[in-house]
Amino acid sequence: MAGEETYAMSVGIRHDDLRRRNRAMVISAVRRAGQASRTEIAATTSLSHSTISAISSDLIAEGILAEARNAEVGTLKRGRPQVAIGLDPDAATVVTIVLLFNFLAVSVVDYAGRTIVEERRKLKTFDLGEDELVGECIALVRRQLAKRDAAGRRILRIVLAIQGTTDAAGHTMLWSPITEHEGIPFGERLAQAFGVPVTVENDCNMIAVALRWRDPERYRDDFIAILLSHGIGMGLVLKGELFTGTHSSGGEFGHMVHRPDGALCRCGRRGCVEAYAGNYAIWRSASGASEDEAPISDIDAADMARLAAAARDHDGPEREAYRKAGEALGYGFGSLFALIDPAPVALVGIGAAAFDLIEPSLRAAIAMTAGGQHSKAISFATETDEVPLIALGCAMRALTFIDQEVLAGAAPVRGRDVA
């Protein structure tokens, strides 16, 4: 509610914005490249060398960028060697929190994106009250900040990723499968505790952000990240930007309708894709239970692995369950591709370990749809562990926020104020 910026339809560019934007461009170019010389930055931003020289020397003086000391090996070329500029690791520090079903992880990350300290632990999320859930997050963050390596670092931003939906502003968790409570204002509570801005993000969106940073060759302008675990989530990047819903965190791929009035879904409705392809749905189907049976709350990864092994070993209800899951996903992709055109897909999470079992029916289903015209050309990649991706996505989200802010408050600092 408060602090919501008024949406101006067409704001002119003021003269002082210009420098701010170009500083942002330089920072962003360096972050993408990791290391870049002034000449390279000039090339990617298409600004003149003089401008880059001016901006980068400002940024170095302010302690945001730093010239790399390591003399950078084989420059066999003639001429003055390029000096590599990188992000100054000490320019800022951010914290990431990953909150999943029965799981909590916290990392402290420096401005260059390196993890300083981190910790993961089990947490019975569904048994906790709202205050306890928030309290556990705060406690684990505090414990990281107390560690020796993190001591003395001033945190500039916290990003929390959670399963489920969040509001578009990124302040509040609206609904999540990890708890029975709704509308938990994680943003506000954490901001109060640590006195820094906090963003609450959807876990799958952070996976998408992470993939884009980790593998920009493959995941560039348009791609889809699907999390296959107990439920099914999606993160979508279209035209180089994370796609979110208009009001909430968006992209509920798992709750597109596969069969009207079909199998009972965890969300209480019927026929959702998730009600056929979520872990609980595969388990239910494989165990011969009715599609009307209420979903069970959690399934061990080892149990799912045994189920997949059985399906690989012999024909039977297990194999049929995976077939149905593939079919539901395939029709879901068909409808999705009807709307946005086909794009590379990353299947992430424990369910991706059984992709061999679902791929045939998935491709068969997708080929039956208008959106899947070129189903053979659609590329699927799999990755079993989602947690590192979510954490990386949070870190990059936090750091790019900083990039956009640091530049704004750009008082010409003469002499770094390192006390």
Add this chain to the structure above:
Amino acid sequence: MAGEETYAMSVGIRHDDLRRRNRAMVISAVRRAGQASRTEIAATTSLSHSTISAISSDLIAEGILAEARNAEVGTLKRGRPQVAIGLDPDAATVVTIVLLFNFLAVSVVDYAGRTIVEERRKLKTFDLGEDELVGECIALVRRQLAKRDAAGRRILRIVLAIQGTTDAAGHTMLWSPITEHEGIPFGERLAQAFGVPVTVENDCNMIAVALRWRDPERYRDDFIAILLSHGIGMGLVLKGELFTGTHSSGGEFGHMVHRPDGALCRCGRRGCVEAYAGNYAIWRSASGASEDEAPISDIDAADMARLAAAARDHDGPEREAYRKAGEALGYGFGSLFALIDPAPVALVGIGAAAFDLIEPSLRAAIAMTAGGQHSKAISFATETDEVPLIALGCAMRALTFIDQEVLAGAAPVRGRDVA
């Protein structure tokens, strides 16, 4: 192919771009407002009065804007009266072409958006070859330009709207239900004939553009335009921008999957929303034919009206056909809303005239889905005639293109070169 701009990841803002952008802002503000004083422009663009004064006097000198001569009535206020600035109608001229099944319309529109001449006619599109189809378009445009009111006007751009899919660049029709030919390069052919840039757009996208201009109160940042006619199309505006697919014109709502392996669709596949809610589907269902029966090619508007009347009059297969159509649309909206959150909907075209018949089952279906949680709050508006909307959308698309170009070629013209 040619002339495609290289997509730069992060281009810095050059100093000379600044004026160009701000000029664009001013033009855009005036176009939206219709008439605006310098003070009002300064307020909406948040640029200073001095800047607006400089830019607007340039634009007036260049013949792009013009001060309104009509002294604008009841200014009861004290102080120097504001002088209204508007678009100079003679600054440019554009042509719109609307090409639908058995229908062709051409308009010539001035820079202020007023239609100068126009003509509509029947055209047996499906019987024509590729060259004939293009030729008919060219001929009808030529005839408009020969008319007295249009004489002497130099055309700056042509926008053609067509049913079906186009490539993302807007040069080529990829597929359309109005002809059996595929990949017709309307853009290239028309550009050759008239020597001006041509854009090929999807009809429903132009409806969306038009709604945004005609009723910005209701259709602002997020809304959905659905064309209900022989087939079903969609135009989608998200976060204030027209949403198109990544490769093609996007948004094939009609070909999302309603029932896997269900009714036969015009596209050759099965179970698409259109296979239940398109005119041909309703007709097929009402006449008791099997869902496997091939769709007929066209149905008269009067026949559809009689069908609707029968459905209103008594229970029977006609009413059931509309019920099924509503159900398919409802589940389609449910899946769509799962992805993008609910938004206002405009139902356009002859099918919208029967909205009373489809609304109950539509709302019932949508309420069964996760995306339709607040189904009562979702607002539907209907409009029977799509042609004026498509033409308006084309005109605005053409004119806003001009707005962005005119500013670019901004040689300080001293004294208008009216020969």
Add this chain to the structure above:
DNA sequence: AAGCTTTTTTTCGAGCTTCGAAAAAAATAT
């Protein structure tokens, strides 16, 4: 009717910013 007040628009100088050209710096090649 003449002067006063109010509001809009224009003018003018100051302060930034970017750019191109030239100079300086820092290496290798001869």
Add this chain to the structure above:
DNA sequence: ATATTTTTTTCGAAGCTCGAAAAAAAGCTT
């Protein structure tokens, strides 16, 4: 040791926006 090549910095020019002040154009007051 000198020449060449490439990168980086420096410096003046040009252009843009902004704020303040002036000018313009009305209504209001006496």
